[in-house]
Amino acid sequence: MSRNPLLESHSLPPFNDIRAEHVVPAVETLLSESRETIDRIAQQAATTTPTWQSFAAPFEAVNDRLTQAWSPVSHLNGTMNSPALRDAYQTCLEQLSSFSTWVGQHEGLFHGWQALKAGPEWSQLSDAQQRTVDNALRDFRLAGVDLPDDEKARYGAIQSRLSMLSNQFSNNVLDATQAWHKDVASADTLAGVPQSALDTLKAAAEAKGLTGYRITLDFPSFFPVVSYADNRELRREVYTAFVTRASDQGPDAGTFDNAPILEEILALRQELAHLLGFETYADYSLATKMADSPEQVLDFLTDLANRAVPQASEEFNELSDFARDELGIESLEPWDVAYASEKLREARYAISQEQLRPYFPAPQVVDGLFQVVERLYGVRFTQDTTVERYHDDVRFYWITDDEQPIAGFYLDLYAREGKRGGAWMADCRVRRETQNGLQLPIAFLTCNFTPPVADKPALLTHDEVTTLFHEFGHGLHHMLTRQTIADISGINGVAWDAVELPSQFMENYCWEREGLDLIARHVDSGEPLPEPLLERLQAAKNFQSAMGMARQIEFSLFDLRLHHELEAPSASDVQALLDEVRANVSVVPTVAFNRFQNSFGHIFAGGYAAGYYSYKWAEVLSADAWSAFEEAGIFDPETGQRFRQEVLEQGGARDAAALFRAFRGREPSVEPLLRHSGIRAA
Numbered sequence: 001m002s003r004n005p006l007l008e009s010h011s012l013p014p015f016n017d018i019r020a021e022h023v024v025p026a027v028e029t030l031l032s033e034s035r036e037t038i039d040r041i042a043q044q045a046a047t048t049t050p051t052w053q054s055f056a057a058p059f060e061a062v063n064d065r066l067t068q069a070w071s072p073v074s075h076l077n078g079t080m081n082s083p084a085l086r087d088a089y090q091t092c093l094e095q096l097s098s099f100s101t102w103v104g105q106h107e108g109l110f111h112g113w114q115a116l117k118a119g120p121e122w123s124q125l126s127d128a129q130q131r132t133v134d135n136a137l138r139d140f141r142l143a144g145v146d147l148p149d150d151e152k153a154r155y156g157a158i159q160s161r162l163s164m165l166s167n168q169f170s171n172n173v174l175d176a177t178q179a180w181h182k183d184v185a186s187a188d189t190l191a192g193v194p195q196s197a198l199d200t201l202k203a204a205a206e207a208k209g210l211t212g213y214r215i216t217l218d219f220p221s222f223f224p225v226v227s228y229a230d231n232r233e234l235r236r237e238v239y240t241a242f243v244t245r246a247s248d249q250g251p252d253a254g255t256f257d258n259a260p261i262l263e264e265i266l267a268l269r270q271e272l273a274h275l276l277g278f279e280t281y282a283d284y285s286l287a288t289k290m291a292d293s294p295e296q297v298l299d300f301l302t303d304l305a306n307r308a309v310p311q312a313s314e315e316f317n318e319l320s321d322f323a324r325d326e327l328g329i330e331s332l333e334p335w336d337v338a339y340a341s342e343k344l345r346e347a348r349y350a351i352s353q354e355q356l357r358p359y360f361p362a363p364q365v366v367d368g369l370f371q372v373v374e375r376l377y378g379v380r381f382t383q384d385t386t387v388e389r390y391h392d393d394v395r396f397y398w399i400t401d402d403e404q405p406i407a408g409f410y411l412d413l414y415a416r417e418g419k420r421g422g423a424w425m426a427d428c429r430v431r432r433e434t435q436n437g438l439q440l441p442i443a444f445l446t447c448n449f450t451p452p453v454a455d456k457p458a459l460l461t462h463d464e465v466t467t468l469f470h471e472f473g474h475g476l477h478h479m480l481t482r483q484t485i486a487d488i489s490g491i492n493g494v495a496w497d498a499v500e501l502p503s504q505f506m507e508n509y510c511w512e513r514e515g516l517d518l519i520a521r522h523v524d525s526g527e528p529l530p531e532p533l534l535e536r537l538q539a540a541k542n543f544q545s546a547m548g549m550a551r552q553i554e555f556s557l558f559d560l561r562l563h564h565e566l567e568a569p570s571a572s573d574v575q576a577l578l579d580e581v582r583a584n585v586s587v588v589p590t591v592a593f594n595r596f597q598n599s600f601g602h603i604f605a606g607g608y609a610a611g612y613y614s615y616k617w618a619e620v621l622s623a624d625a626w627s628a629f630e631e632a633g634i635f636d637p638e639t640g641q642r643f644r645q646e647v648l649e650q651g652g653a654r655d656a657a658a659l660f661r662a663f664r665g666r667e668p669s670v671e672p673l674l675r676h677s678g679i680r681a682a
Contacts, residue, residue, distance in 0.1 A: 006069040012408070013072035013428065014391040014440065018276030020084035020482040023073050027092040030069055031099050035064045042108030050116045053127055059109070060486050064432060064439075070096070071428050072390075075444050078426075080390055081174065081418040088169055091100065096165040099515055101156035112135050128653040132487050135652075142287060144276060157273045165265050169246075170605035173598075174420050176245040177217045179252055184670075185212040189231055191196065194354040199453040216240050220415050225339040228354070232329075239335035240593065246593030258598040259571035265604055269566035271407060282564035285610035288658050290495045292618070297613050301560070303670075304575035304616060305553050305585045307679055311546035316587040319344055319544075323586025334591055340545060349540040351533065353461040359520040359529050360465050362413060362458040368519030369472055372509050375518075376640040377480065377648075380407070391416075395449070399479055402611045407431075407442040407479030413468075414451035414458065422601070423447040423467050425503075426476035430492065441490055443475045459523060462537065466510045467537040473503035482649040493652020495613050498660075500618035501625065508626045511541055512634055542678030549616075550585050550679060556613040557581045559603050563610035621660055623673035628664060 004027035005017040039060065045055050049678040070092075077089040103109065113136045116122070122130070144155040183205065184190060190198060190213060200220055201213035208214060215221055215238060225238045244250025246258040258383075273284040287451075291297045323329040323340040326347070332340060344353050370381040380400045387396040393414050399407040410428065429442035448470060452458040460468075477499070478490035486492060491499055509515030513534060520529040529537075558581045566573055573598055582590055602608040625643065632639040646663040660668055673679075 004074070010068075012387055014520070014620070015072065015076075015319075015388045018072060018076070020082065020088045021504050023088035024091050027095060029075075030066050033094055034066055036102050036475070037062050037560040038103065038106065038109060042106060042112055045112030045115060046108060049119045049121075050112050051119070052116070052120050052125060055112050056115055056129070056132065060177065060432065061434065062487055063291050064430070064434075067427070071444075075426060075446075076390060077377060078364070078420045079412060079418075079446060081132045081485065086171065090164070091166055093163045094160050094403065097160040101143065101159050103143050104140060105152050105155070107149075108144060108218045110137075110140045116320045122307045128483060128485055128488055131493070131653055132485050133585055135487060138288070142276060142284070147275065155272065155275055160216070160274075162265060162268055163271075165261050165268075166605045166643060169258050169265070170420065170601055171260050172246040172261070173310075173601055176252060177421060177598070178417065179255065180217050181242045182215045182241075183210060183212055184215065187213070189234060190225070190229060192228045192230035193224050193596065194357075194452065196354065196357055196459055197209070197221075197228070200224075200450050203451075203453050215403050217245065217614055219413050219421055221450055222347050223338075227342050227451050229339070232336070234520065235335040235339060239637060243334075243591075243594045243596060245595075247598040249593040249595055253570045258604070259595075262574065262604050263569065263571055265564065266566065267453040269563065270567055270610065272371070280564045282560055282610040285563065287645045288495065289611065289614070291497055291613075292609075294560060296494075297560055297617075298557075300617065301388070301553055301613060305557075306552065307674060308546045308549040308677075309587065312550040314546050315544050322347070332589065334589055334594070336590055337532070345540055347544055349536045349543065349645070350534040351540050353463060354528075356462045356533070356537065358504070359533075360460040360462065361521070361523040362452070362460055364457075364521045364523075365460055365465055365468065365519055366413075367522075368515075369469060371518040372469075372473075372515055373476065373504075377476075377644045378637070378641075379480075384408075386397050398412040405440060407441045407443070409445050409475055409479065411463055412444070412446045413449050416451065419446075419448065423471050425471050425478065427478060427490065427492075430478075430482050430486045431483060431489045432486040438484065441481060443478050443481045445471055445475050447471065456522060462510065465519065468508045470503045471508040473506035474499075475504040476506070476653075480644060480648040480653040483651040483653050488652035490651050495656045496607065496623060497617040498612040498656035499655075500615055501621045501660075504615075504619050504622035505625055505643075508629075508649075509634070511538060514634055520578055545677045546679060547587060549679065550587055552616055554581055554586050555600075555602075556616060557585065558597075559600075559608070559612040560610055562603075620673050621668050624664060624668045624674045627672040 004026050005014045006022050007029060041055060041058055073089060077085055113133055117133050117137065124243050144152055147155060161346050187198060190201070193388045198213065201215060204216060205212050205214040205222065216224055222238060222242050229235050244253070246256045248254055248257050248259060269281040273281040276284060280294070286293060319337070319340055322344045323332050323336060325372050327340060327343060329336050329340065344354060374380060378401065382398045382400060384396050384398055389396060389410065393412060393413065393416070395411045395413065396410055398405045426444040426446070428444050429439060431441040432439050442638045449460055449464050450458055474491065481490045482488040510519065516529050516534065521527065558578050561581065562574065562577060566577065578597060583617040602612055608614065629636065629639055643663060647659055650659050
């Protein structure tokens with residue numbers, strides 16, 4: 001192979017040139033070169049007193065070069081998945097895991113960081129530099145640098161195996177999602193499904209050379225069917241396929257079963273925690289989080305459950321009564337809940353997601369999002385059509401401040417084949433000082449919205465709008481940072497249970513008149529959201545909010561207890577624990593074949609193991625932060641700049657609790673969350 005773009009220096013990924021066959025040679029070359037450089041840095045630190053410039057800076061440069069090659073590969077694996085790329089990605093995972101373990105257990109490096117902390121330069125280092133050193137020393141211990149050689153080797157083997165298993169878990173969910181479809185000949189079978197969704201289902205059939213409609217398990221297809229289809233048997237069939245993905249149940253039973261994978265993941269995690277001297281994996285996970293102990297998290301979740309579950313029970317009883325009296329559904333089954341909820345929402349508030357959709361054409365929503373951020377933080381957005389993109393749907397933008405570019409991002413909004421579900425923000429480049437000057441932060445912002453059909457713009461639901469604002473909050477955390485050290489820049493070094501603060505904060509602008517006037521414009525008339533519709537939207541904001549909170553508490557308790565109470569659980573043990581948690585906090589009926597855990601990617605293929613509670617923990621912070629804007633005005637420039645300076649710009653440079661206190665002037669309170677969520681216990 002003559003040239004490999006992944007080995008070349010680029011300010012942005014050369015997507016037009018990257019091929020699957022480049023991945024393995026590039027990673028192997030970079031890992032080899034990185035090992036040589038790190039050994040050299042460590043040897044130098046052993047003979048001369050290390051300084052920031054002689055030790056920390058070149059080590060950061062090694063990591064960044066590897067990240068610059070791997071980040072576009074990892075992103076393409078999630079957004080443009082193909083058999084060749086998947087194979088290359090999987091091949092490299094083991095090598096990267098092995099390298100990460102080697103670095104984390106490199107005693108020469110560890111002693112170099114120790115010498116830097118003990119050396120004469122320590123007192124001259126900035127707070128950010130000192131925090132970076134302290135974090136590094138903590139992470140070496142969490143990587144087993146103090147272990148005897150045989151246990152170090154076992155640690156490395158576990159980490160390598162876990163990275164492979166997590167990737168396989170994710171692949172199985174993607175494959176199971178894409179393996180199932182149902183072709184429907186007549187629109188009569190889909191009575192009740194909105195026209196926008198019918199257009200999507202029709203386009204999916206046409207893409208396969210078929211007439212009629214194709215239902216898949218991708219969210220923009222699955223969700224409208226279970227929420228709106230009058231055909232109860234159809235809802236049951238689609239729901240069953242969705243909740244049995246990658247399991248021993250349902251239409252593809254056993255084909256992509258994740259049960260053996262999650263069993264092995266859980267056993268290996270507990271073994272890893274024991275190796276490092278932790279009682280459980282939950283204790284190990286919390287070593288880098290705001291929460292002090294699993295018991296503190298359990299108390300937090302139990303307190304929330306005590307406040308939310310009684311109200312959630314009332315909400316479900318209302319729904320059951322409505323379904324029986326108005327819809328003729330005597331016994332509410334899981335595949336009826338979303339459908340009945342939409343009918344009740346429409347009956348009570350005369351509003352539905354579909355009614356709102358014409359007011360949220362995607363181009364207008366994106367433009368409104370930019371205007372919100374511009375008003376809050378004084379920055380500007382400019383699209384750059386010259387930047388190479390990996391798909392025609394993708395757009396690239398620069399963020400400027402005082403007419404100078406400070407960050408950029410790729411925006412990838414729509415669902416498509418070969419793209420994993422969900423929405424996320426990922427680093428492409430991190431802000432850091434290099435030998436050649438300042439490297440700007442670049443983000444990948446990815447969603448899975450219903451794509452545009454023909455020449456019409458995509459029309460988003462209000463839920464999709466809030467999802468976009470949520471992910472963009474993560475993006476702003478990454479892109480507005482002022483840190484110049486990679487390990488604490490953007491979301492790096494931020495306690496995982498605080499990382500959702502900026503994302504959840506941004507969602508608030510989707511509910512306020514001042515925000516919606518920038519976001520919402522009717523696709524045909526350009527009219528803003530009418531006052532009666534806004535009033536109904538706001539009135540419906542906390543519709544079934546206690547049920548929603550109970551569901552999040554269910555996931556959080558299941559995750560934490562799974563990693564704190566069970567040593568090497570079988571799939572049946574996992575199911576029994578989930579059943580027990582549901583019996584305590586869930587108000588919605590379940591069915592025996594539901595295998596939710598088999599597609600729970602957040603904890604088995606993402607970064608949320610023993611950390612899913614972070615969503616609720618951070619929501620306390622975000623609701624309290626928002627209350628400062630409620631007091632001053634939601635676009636108050638002084639409050640906006642303070643939030644930017646005290647939270648967004650700081651990254652991981654300081655403790656998350658200290659950052660919150662600096663912004664709010666006090667400790668966080670749970671009361672704003674309860675009030676915003678309409679939980680009466682407030």
